[in-house]
Amino acid sequence: MIPFDYQRADHAEGAVAAVGDRSGATFLGGGTNLVDHLKLGITEPELLIDITRLPFDAIDPLPDGGVRIGATVRNSDLAAEAIIRQRYPVLSQALLSGASGQLRNLATTGGNLLQRTRCPYFQDVTTPCNKREPGSGCSALNGYTRNHAILGASEHCVATHPSDMAVALAALDATVQVTGPNGQRGIPVTDLHRLPGDEPHRDTVLEHGELITSVDLPELPRSTRSRYRKVRDRASYAFALVSVAAVLEIEGDTVREARIALGGVAHKPWRASTAEQALRGAPTTEESFRSAAEAEIAQAQPLADNEFKLPMARNTLTATLRDLAGKESR
Amino acid sequence: MDTRIDLRVDGEQRSLTVDTRTTLLDALRERLGVTSPKKGCDHGQCGSCTVLLDGRRATTCLALAVAHTGSEITTAAGLSDGDDLHPVARAFLDHDGLQCGYCTPGQICSAVGMLDEAKAGWPSLVTEHAEDSAALDESELDDEEIRERMSGNLCRCGAYTNIVTAIREASNGGNR
Numbered sequence: 001m002i003p004f005d006y007q008r009a010d011h012a013e014g015a016v017a018a019v020g021d022r023s024g025a026t027f028l029g030g031g032t033n034l035v036d037h038l039k040l041g042i043t044e045p046e047l048l049i050d051i052t053r054l055p056f057d058a059i060d061p062l063p064d065g066g067v068r069i070g071a072t073v074r075n076s077d078l079a080a081e082a083i084i085r086q087r088y089p090v091l092s093q094a095l096l097s098g099a100s101g102q103l104r105n106l107a108t109t110g111g112n113l114l115q116r117t118r119c120p121y122f123q124d125v126t127t128p129c130n131k132r133e134p135g136s137g138c139s140a141l142n143g144y145t146r147n148h149a150i151l152g153a154s155e156h157c158v159a160t161h162p163s164d165m166a167v168a169l170a171a172l173d174a175t176v177q178v179t180g181p182n183g184q185r186g187i188p189v190t191d192l193h194r195l196p197g198d199e200p201h202r203d204t205v206l207e208h209g210e211l212i213t214s215v216d217l218p219e220l221p222r223s224t225r226s227r228y229r230k231v232r233d234r235a236s237y238a239f240a241l242v243s244v245a246a247v248l249e250i251e252g253d254t255v256r257e258a259r260i261a262l263g264g265v266a267h268k269p270w271r272a273s274t275a276e277q278a279l280r281g282a283p284t285t286e287e288s289f290r291s292a293a294e295a296e297i298a299q300a301q302p303l304a305d306n307e308f309k310l311p312m313a314r315n316t317l318t319a320t321l322r323d324l325a326g327k328e329s330r
Numbered sequence: 331m332d333t334r335i336d337l338r339v340d341g342e343q344r345s346l347t348v349d350t351r352t353t354l355l356d357a358l359r360e361r362l363g364v365t366s367p368k369k370g371c372d373h374g375q376c377g378s379c380t381v382l383l384d385g386r387r388a389t390t391c392l393a394l395a396v397a398h399t400g401s402e403i404t405t406a407a408g409l410s411d412g413d414d415l416h417p418v419a420r421a422f423l424d425h426d427g428l429q430c431g432y433c434t435p436g437q438i439c440s441a442v443g444m445l446d447e448a449k450a451g452w453p454s455l456v457t458e459h460a461e462d463s464a465a466l467d468e469s470e471l472d473d474e475e476i477r478e479r480m481s482g483n484l485c486r487c488g489a490y491t492n493i494v495t496a497i498r499e500a501s502n503g504g505n506r
């Protein structure tokens with residue numbers, strides 16, 4: 001680890017200026033991903049700006065019926081918050097299925113969104129990796145690809161995004177509020193992360209120095225039901241092989257609206273728009289759920305070691321929809 | 331880059347100068363001689379470095395010491411008052427919830443933090459009706475709940491069965 005300076009920020013403008021002014025500066029949240037990367041030599045910042053004392057640690061109702069989640073709210077606090085459990089259970093479930101109790105007490109909303117891939121080659125600095133070192137090649141392509149992408153990958157990178165929370169936020173149509181050297185802007189969560197293309201080293205659309213200040217959830221119609229379902233190698237404390245966040249509005253025996261995102265399958269939370277379209281107006285039957293899931297997964301392109309993710313994604317999506325159709329509300 | 335920090339560790343005020351790269355775990359073990367938290371994986375994966383950080387359970391191997399100056403830290407050793415063991419530590423002993431004992435301080439801190447979380451009504455992934463924010467009666471924590479909530483602590487000796495029994499009993503005891 002190379003030596004670095006540390007500063008605790010006490011206002012957002014100062015934090016943005018401090019990072020924006022120096023290419024070697026970066027924000028520090030709970031540190032559960034960044035410090036790991038410092039140890040592994042994946043990143044070598046010269047200045048850390050600790051943002052955990054900024055006044056972004058509250059969960060507030062918004063006037064339009066939504067909820068604003070501050071960027072430094074801890075994952076555990078967010079999962080336990082009554083308004084989240086009651087109105088956005090999919091988000092609470094996604095958070096509770098990520099990491100462990102101790103880590104969730106440290107991890108922040110902003111840091112969780114910006115955590116980097118768990119691709120083992122990315123984490124091993126002795127192997128080529130286009131995401132870590134642009135132009136060096138992708139070791140996964142000719143390596144072991146069990147945990148890699150089946151959707152939206154490129155010949156330059158086949159990594160998946162690891163966050164569970166981000167998958168739920170994508171299905172909830174959340175908006176990320178950021179402030180940066182060029183002012184403030186709101187970015188739909190679904191547009192925050194990028195597909196790899198030929199620039200896999202850029203995980204997101206954020207510019208250097210842009211600070212996430214909050215994540216805003218829109219109000220959901222009362223009749224909405226939502227659920228997060230995660231499939232992994234062991235019962236708990238493991239990253240997703242495949243996960244599903246589904247938000248459904250059901251009227252009688254018909255799906256009125258469906259918002260679905262998949263995790264563990266792509267370089268970003270994968271908004272399943274093909275399945276959503278197939279579901280709108282469809283009956284709440286096993287057949288229509290299965291055919292919507294099949295339509296979505298028909299676009300998938302498995303790698304040498306992860307063909308199993310196709311039926312896994314199809315079945316997990318179908319089962320999640322079936323569960324939701326059998327529920328009373330939310 | 332050296333920085334001066336203050337920590338309150340097991341009730342004692344400690345001040346020290348650390349390089350900014352020092353983790354909280356290394357500050358405790360290598361600099362302050364507080365060896366109750368153990369270094370297992372050093373990458374957040376095993377839970378053996380768990381302490382109570384400002385009252386909440388947290389791993390310390392991915393936490394930078396400088397970022398936690400001013401914090402109150404309680405280690406497994408500090409939970410007990412001399413030979414008077416904390417009820418959770420007592421239950422571990424009574425139920426033989428340790429083999430080599432390496433993961434034990436982390437398990438105990440994690441269990442204490444976890445029982446407080448349950449008492450505060452925090453849900454877990456196995457909690458039925460996570461939508462209900464009514465406080466969970468911690469004496470209702472069944473084995474499945476205990477396993478889920480303790481899943482961040484790995485025991486390479488596989489003492490899990492007895493650890494679960496110990497925590498179940500400690501949670502029923504209620505006199506923490």
Ligand SMILES: Cc1cc2nc3c(=O)[nH]c(=O)nc-3n(C[C@H](O)[C@H](O)[C@H](O)COP(=O)(O)OP(=O)(O)OC[C@H]3O[C@@H](n4cnc5c(N)ncnc54)[C@H](O)[C@@H]3O)c2cc1C
Binds near residue numbers: 071100113163164211
């Ligand atoms: C053993 C282990 C298991 C895990 N399992 C899971 C899992 O199953 N599911 C899951 O989703 N996650 C899992 N995680 C990842 C964990 O959730 C993340 O490490 C955590 O959420 C990151 O949050 P942080 O606040 O610690 O971020 P940090 O490590 O502090 O920061 C991460 C990145 O975000 C940047 N950043 C932080 N905050 C902001 C902000 N407000 N604005 C702009 N940039 C910012 C930092 O500069 C850094 O680049 C696991 C982690 C570990 C160690």
Ligand code: SF4
Binds near residue numbers: 138
């Ligand atoms: S899949 Fe992406 S992150 Fe993994 S080695 Fe290839 S380029 Fe690197």
Ligand code: FES
Binds near residue numbers: 372377380
């Ligand atoms: S040493 Fe900290 S989690 Fe393993």
Ligand code: FES
Binds near residue numbers: 431484488
């Ligand atoms: S008792 Fe040996 S590691 Fe748990």
